[in-house]
Every structure is written in structure tokens, then in C-alpha cells.
Amino acid sequence: MSAPVAQFDEDARRVAGDTRQRAIVQTAMHKYEVVRDFRKPWFQDWNGARDQASRTKFEAINHLDRYLDQFASKLESRGTKVHWASTGKQAVEIILGILKEKNARTVIKSKAMTSEEIHLNDAMEKSGYTVVESDLGEFIVQLREEPPYHLVFPAMHLTRGQIQQTFEEKIGEKSSDSPEELTMVARRVLRQKYLDADVGITGANFGIAETGMISITENEGNARLTAALPKTMITLMGIEKILPRMEDLGLFLPVLAVMGTGQALTGYNTIYSGPRQAGEADGPDEYNVVLLDNSRTLLLADAEQRDSLHCIRCGACLNVCPIFRNVGGHSYGTVYGGPVGSVITPNLRGLQDWKHLSYASSLCGACTETCPVRIDLHHHLLQNRRNSVQEKPDFFMAQAFRMFAVVANSPGLWSMVTTMSRVGMKVRGWVNATFLDPARAWTKTRDLPPIAGQSFREWWKENR
Amino acid sequence: MSERENIFSRIREALKMPAHRSGYHTEQGELPGGLPTLEERRKVLPIVSATEEGQIQMFARNAADLKAVFKVLPNASLLTAELKALAFAEGWKRVAGQRTEMVEKQISELGLPALFTEGGYDKAELEKCDVGITECDALVAQTGSVVVTSRTTGGRALSVLPPHHVVVARRDQLIPDLPAAYVLLQSRYANSFPSMISFVTGPSRTGDIERILVLGAHGPKKLTIYLIES
Numbered sequence: 001m002s003a004p005v006a007q008f009d010e011d012a013r014r015v016a017g018d019t020r021q022r023a024i025v026q027t028a029m030h031k032y033e034v035v036r037d038f039r040k041p042w043f044q045d046w047n048g049a050r051d052q053a054s055r056t057k058f059e060a061i062n063h064l065d066r067y068l069d070q071f072a073s074k075l076e077s078r079g080t081k082v083h084w085a086s087t088g089k090q091a092v093e094i095i096l097g098i099l100k101e102k103n104a105r106t107v108i109k110s111k112a113m114t115s116e117e118i119h120l121n122d123a124m125e126k127s128g129y130t131v132v133e134s135d136l137g138e139f140i141v142q143l144r145e146e147p148p149y150h151l152v153f154p155a156m157h158l159t160r161g162q163i164q165q166t167f168e169e170k171i172g173e174k175s176s177d178s179p180e181e182l183t184m185v186a187r188r189v190l191r192q193k194y195l196d197a198d199v200g201i202t203g204a205n206f207g208i209a210e211t212g213m214i215s216i217t218e219n220e221g222n223a224r225l226t227a228a229l230p231k232t233m234i235t236l237m238g239i240e241k242i243l244p245r246m247e248d249l250g251l252f253l254p255v256l257a258v259m260g261t262g263q264a265l266t267g268y269n270t271i272y273s274g275p276r277q278a279g280e281a282d283g284p285d286e287y288n289v290v291l292l293d294n295s296r297t298l299l300l301a302d303a304e305q306r307d308s309l310h311c312i313r314c315g316a317c318l319n320v321c322p323i324f325r326n327v328g329g330h331s332y333g334t335v336y337g338g339p340v341g342s343v344i345t346p347n348l349r350g351l352q353d354w355k356h357l358s359y360a361s362s363l364c365g366a367c368t369e370t371c372p373v374r375i376d377l378h379h380h381l382l383q384n385r386r387n388s389v390q391e392k393p394d395f396f397m398a399q400a401f402r403m404f405a406v407v408a409n410s411p412g413l414w415s416m417v418t419t420m421s422r423v424g425m426k427v428r429g430w431v432n433a434t435f436l437d438p439a440r441a442w443t444k445t446r447d448l449p450p451i452a453g454q455s456f457r458e459w460w461k462e463n464r
Numbered sequence: 465m466s467e468r469e470n471i472f473s474r475i476r477e478a479l480k481m482p483a484h485r486s487g488y489h490t491e492q493g494e495l496p497g498g499l500p501t502l503e504e505r506r507k508v509l510p511i512v513s514a515t516e517e518g519q520i521q522m523f524a525r526n527a528a529d530l531k532a533v534f535k536v537l538p539n540a541s542l543l544t545a546e547l548k549a550l551a552f553a554e555g556w557k558r559v560a561g562q563r564t565e566m567v568e569k570q571i572s573e574l575g576l577p578a579l580f581t582e583g584g585y586d587k588a589e590l591e592k593c594d595v596g597i598t599e600c601d602a603l604v605a606q607t608g609s610v611v612v613t614s615r616t617t618g619g620r621a622l623s624v625l626p627p628h629h630v631v632v633a634r635r636d637q638l639i640p641d642l643p644a645a646y647v648l649l650q651s652r653y654a655n656s657f658p659s660m661i662s663f664v665t666g667p668s669r670t671g672d673i674e675r676i677l678v679l680g681a682h683g684p685k686k687l688t689i690y691l692i693e694s
Contacts, residue, residue, distance in 0.1 A: 024674075031675045048508040052500040054486045059499050062483060065475045072468075078659075084467040136681055137672035155672055163673055179673040183681055190682065195588055211657060221624045221668040221683020227660065228620035229587055239471065244499060246650065250642035251505050253663070254607070264510075264526070265607040267669050268624075268683070270662040277659045281562075281581040281619030287659075293471050301478035307486060374486040374495075 004333055005356045011331035012360070018328075021157055025325055028156045032319050035262025042264060043254075053255050054374035057310035060209070060242045064300065067209035067242045072291070074212025078274035080287045088118030088294045095120065095201070095234060096127055098288055102232050104129060104198035108190075110216070110223035111135040112203025113151060113313060114236045114292060116335045120201075132193045134222035136186050143170040149329035151336065152260050152315035157328060190222070200226035200284070204237035205312070206252060210245045212273055214289065217256060219267040227272060233284035235272070238292050240300075240309040246271070252312065259314040259372045295348040305380050308343050310373040317367035317377060323360055332357060339367035343380040351388050358384035418455055425451050502643050512606045512640040519605035519640055520691070526608025530666030531679060532687040534608075540566065540692050543632065544573045547597075550630070550688070551576065560593035560626055562618030567597050567632065581618040587625070596626040596684075600633050601661075602648055603689070606641040609665040610689060611649075615658035623664065629684040635693050 015021055040046045060067055072082045085091035099107065107129050115121065121142070124131045133142040137154035141147065143166050148154030155163070164177040167185055175181045202223050206215040214235050216223045227233055243252060249269070257263040276283030299309055318324045318338030329337045334345045334357070342357035358381045367377040389397075407413045433443040442448060465473075488494040513519055520536065527534035537543055550556070551574055560579040561567045571578045579589055590596075598617040600610045610631050612623045623629050639645055649661060668683030679685050 028675045042510045043508055044511055045508040051486075051495055052504060052508060055495050055497070056499055058483075058485055058495070059497070062479065065472055065479065068475070069472070078657075084471055086467050086470055090467065134682065135672070136670045140672070153672065153675070156675070158673075160673055179676040180678050182673055183670055183678040187680065187682060191591065195591060213657070219669050219671075220681035222681070224620070224624040224662065225682055228624065239475075247502065247505075247643065247646040248499075250646050251500070251509070254509065254642065261671070264529075265609060265663065265665045267665055267667075268662055269609075269665070270660060271657075272660055273657045274659045277615070277656075280614045280659060281584065281622070282587075283614055283620045283659055291471075293474070297471065297474035297478055300475060301481070303481040303483040306483040376486070376489075379489075 002353050004353050007333050008331055008356055008360070011333070012327040015328040015331055016326050021328060022326060024157055024159065025328060028153065029319050029325060032262055036258060036316075036319075037262075039258045039262050039264060043258075049251060049255055050372050050374055052251055053312075053372055054307075054310065056243065056248050056251070057312075057373050058307070060244050061240060061300070061306060061309045064239065064242065067244055068239055068291075071207050071209040071212055071242055074209070075274070075289055076212075078212060078277075080212075080274045080289055083288060083290045084293075085290055086293045088292070091118050091236065091290050091292050091294070092120055092123045094290050095236070096123065098232065098234060099124065099127070099129060099199060102198060102286075104232070106130045106132070106193065106197045107199045107201060108132050108134055108193055108197035108226050108230060109138075109201045110203070110218065110226040111138050111154075112201065112236055113148070113335060114203050114238050115201065116147065117294065118236075118292070120236070132190065132197070134190050134193070134220075134226060135218070136183060136220060136222075139186055139190065140166060143167070147330065147335070150315060150318060151313050151338075157330075194225050194229050197226075197230045199232045199234060200230040201234045201236065202226055204235050204241050205256065206243045206249065207237055207241045208244075208246050208249070208271065209242055211271075213246065213271040214273075215243075215249055215253075215269065215271050217253065217260075217266050217269050219261070219263075221268055224268050224270060227270070227284070228282060231284055232286045232288070233272075233275070234288045234290060236290045236292060238294070238296055240296050240311075255372045256312055256314050259316040259370070299344065299347050302347065304383060305343065305347065307373075307375050308340065308347075308377075308380060310375050311340050311344070312373060314372060316370045316372060320366040320370050322362060322364065322366070327360070339377045339381070340375065343375075343377055343384065346384050346388070351384065352392055355384060355388035358382075358388070415455070415457065418451070422451050422453070502647075505643055506641070509641060509643070510606055514640075516635075516638070519638055522605045523603055523608055523638065523691075526605075527666075527689060530608050530687075532608065532666050532689060534689045534691070536691045536693060538693050543690055543692065544570060546690065547574060547630070550595075554594065554628065556594040558593045559595050559597060560590055560618075560622055561597040562599065562622060564599055567599065570632070571597065581622045587621065590621060590625050593626045595628040595630055596622045596624075597630045597632070598623050600631050600637060601652075602645055603633050603638045603691070604640075604642060604645050604663070605638060607663075607665055609645075609663040610687075611645060612662050612664060613658035614660035620660050623662070624668075624683040627680065627684055628686040628688070629664070629667075631687070631689045633689060633691050635691060638691065
């Protein structure tokens, strides 16, 4: 068993038995469902909006060379430095290089899943920089030295009591456990960090090709401050985040808000097109955009699953997924969890090591049904299963199916085997779910339905 | 070869194999190609009243939902009284603003120490101000958003660092919907966009602790919008 499989098995089993964590997640997801369903009818045609979003991303991804080139040239023409990274390691080196050149000591970050993907915080801390996450949820999980639990709600698995305790232990801030007061503690502590920070690092929700802009969506204002106060600003963006035109935001911003958090529009939707320009009061003197491939071109090369690059990281598929709700965000062991994580991780990090995620699904299709850019998620899970077996056939499974084919093709053998298994089932009943039970893998957590006492052929003979 | 070229050559190689459009295996069938037009977008987005009155009402409803304060004032002279009342109620000691004729006049009426961001400022001083007063580029009725930019509303920080953001807008700045906002930005700035353009939709907020709404996470705890009719 590979390490990711063992870790997934253990964590998924533990969380599935952790009724407290599951209750917290269920409550949060229920609140999400209520507001989301309240917002959807606000659109004149929600499914029409999804179709248009899907069409727009299809156009962008299938002409990525053209749009990416336009995007980079536009950014450069306004004084932004554009950097290209084929791997996560290269992106980290580029960013460390900028920090060194600027003699930076403190870095303030706004939420960026891409930075989790390349383990940027680790690398910066190892090189001696102080790194502060400014998004409240990210700040909390950073203090607890945990990865984010969810793409959109990083600390959704924690209770107010746990957060109160974290603040007291890690930053010596005593307060009540009211969410209001805890938020104000974080506001006060982080204010000073903003004023001290030399460099601000952000992620990107969209890159606008037509005008060379980075679009950042947030509620707290932390990304706005990250982009306003430090002298140097860096944006780390995956190359698939491209949208062709600025006007596309008019569709994508409300779609992302409704799917992500159930809001009509998130608090701050900001587009950045360069460093401080002549005549502007403030803003960074230098703006760096780091464009990251990190195996995204591998997904692009798979025409069948190319649409998984449409993903806008809204988290809607996680929220509706029965597996996510029961195994939780950390069990996946990946940066991107939930259905979309199970689709892309095997493609980005190795099919054989991560194929188990594509099996951790009931294939109910709730993810595909909700996806605002119409990624064919549950079919992609099936395709991952198929690809993994084609790439590395399982000898024992192949023999088992061969034997089954022989038995199923011969009426005599079939009736012999079914009669035998009726007897076998009775005997097995005595050892049900113990180590002597050959069906233990199934029966230790589930009932095994009994085999009927009489086959249809036998019944037919008697009752005809 | 540079990394840029490496990435582009991988992209071009990958795109040689065409992909199916979404929905090709469903009853609905393959989605049409090409980018949706503005008219198509307007057909799916939330409906907005065609009249100015209706749009003001819609903005007011959205602002109330967002817990922002929205007031329509018949003329600018009433604004002075409003701001004085706010200054008294909240105990403002220092105010920040952008240097436009209208904002400057209002601030001088308040008679409080003031910081103007144009031409550079000390960020620690701005952080100590009780309010940031700005104009705006547009108000979007559909979403209750205020459009601010780094060029026309006093920089990047003024509208987000102080705990209270006061916006003064003219009636002709109200626009119906998001598509109209992008048309406006394109026509106003086509060749030289401000380095930051932000759609501010309500005061700063978070739901990161047990999904319970708290205002004033990092940005302003309070957003007040005045619409001056003449």
C-alpha cells in the first residue's frame, strides 16, 4: 500500500467515526446550502449562467497559448514583471529571489491555494522570513500548523472554543469565545503586521487577457491591504486562471460568489493591472506576477479531462459531496480536496499514488450537477479508474474476472457455484466480521445481504 | 530555451488534440462555441429595473442586506449636517480623505485634523484615522457595489484601512448592472487603467469562525454611502 493510500484509509476511518467533527462540517454545509439556494433564483437563468461560464472557460483554455501571451504582454506593458515557472520548485526560487533582492524580512500573504500547492510558506520560513497569513481562516490554521481544511473555508472544522484556545496558546491573546471578539483580536494583531510587512503575496482568482489584469475576490479586505501597503507585491497564479475579457467578470464574479459562499457578490472584487502608476497616492513600487505550470499542461494534454482546468476553485463540489462531508478535508492529504481534488490530483501528482481518491466516490454525480463551469467531474473519476487499470493492470483482479466469465458462461457451473455459496454463506454467518470471515473487508463495517434460499431457475421449475 | 518558451511549447503541443465541448454526451447536447455576448449575459444575470427610481430602490435594498448605510440627500449642503452628526456620534478625532473640491470642503466644515492621501502619506498615520471619505466611479444597483479606483478615489488604502468608509456619490453615477460597469470602465480608461479598481460590496466581513457573520474583519466595519441628487 502506498503512503497516500495508507494515510487516506486511516484518516478517513478516524474522521468518519468522529461524530463531533462531522456534526460541525454538516452544520456549516447546511448553512451554505440555505444561503446558496436563496441566491440562485436571484439569477434570471442560473443554468444559462453556468452554460455561459463553461463556454467562456472552454474558449480560454482551448486557446490558452493566445490568451496567456496577450495577458503577459499587457501586464509587462504597464510595468509588471512577469515570471514563468514550469515547476513549483522554480516558482519558490523566483519568489525567494525577489525577497532576497528586496532585503525583505516580513511577508504578509492573502489567501492563495497555489502557494499551498508549492509549499511556499515552508520554504520562506526555512530561509528566515517571517510569513503571516492574513485571511482569518488561514491565519487560524497557520497558527495551528495545519493545512487549510477547505478551498474556501480553511478553518471550518474548528469550533470557537478551539480558536479561542489557539489564540491564547500561540499569540498570548486572551478573549471570550464570541466570533466577534475573536475576529477583532485577529484584526488588531494583523494590523501591525500589515504596517511592518516588506512584501505582500496574493493569489489570483482570474487573469484577464484583454487588459492584463489580476482579479482577486475576497470578503475581509485583507487582500486589498496586502496589495496596498507593502512596497513590493507578488501574485502567484496558475496559468489556467485566464479569462479572455474584462467583461467576463460581470458573469464570473456573481457566479463564484453564489457557488462559493452563497453571497450575491463577495465584499471586495478587485482588479490589479500593475504597480503604483504616476499620479497615484500609494501602492507597491514593484509588481511581480509569477505564472505557474506545475503539471497543468499535463492536464491540458488530456483532451478528455481538459475541462478540469475550467475550475474556478469555488468549492461547490466539496460542499455537496457526501464523501467530503464524512471524511473531512484533511483526509484527502491533498491541497485540493473534494471531487475536483480527486480528479486533478492523480493527474498532477501521479496516477498510481493517488488513484484511490477516484475510488473514494459513490459516483452520485452531485458534483457535476452543481459545478458552475460544468466540469464533468464524476465521469473523470471513472476515467481515472480506467486509466489506472490500463496503465497497471491488477493481476488478481484480472484472474478473478476471467474465472467469473467461465462460470457465468456455463449453466452447470453456475448452478453448482451458487448452490455451494448458499452453504458457504451459512457457515460464514458463524464467523461474521471476525478475522476468519473471508468477506471481512466488507462485513467489518457493513451487513452482507443474504443469498436467496432458492434460485430463480429452481423457483421456475417448481411453480411453472 | 526560457521557461516561458518551454511552457508555451507544452501548451501548443497539448492543444493539438481538440477537446469536446461540455455537454457532448448529455441530452442537452454540446454547448455552442464562442464567447457569450453582453446581451446573452444580461439574459441570465439578475434582473434590474429600467427606471432610475427602481434602480435607486434596488441599490437601497442591496445596501440594507449588506448592512451598509445608504442615504439619498437632495443636495450637498445637507451632507455637511450628516457628516457632523456622524463625527459626533462616533467621536471622530482625525479624518482622512481624497483631495477633491467636494470632499475637501466637507472635511474643512468638520474642523478636525485631516490627512489627504494624494502625493503620498504615512501609512501609520492613515491607520489612526477614524474615517476615510471618498467619492466613487460608480454605484451598481444590481449588487449594491461601490466602484473605487487607485486614481480617482485617493489611492488603494484610503477606502479600506480606516474603520469607517464614507462614500459620496452623485445621482448620475448610479448604473444598472455589472455589464454596464465594465462598459463604463472600458470607455473611461481604455488605454490607461488605474492600477487598482475595486468593487466594494458592503463593509468588510468574514464567516471564518463557525460560518457566523462578523463585520470589520480587516477592512472597514462600517460603510456609509450618500447619494446626492443634485
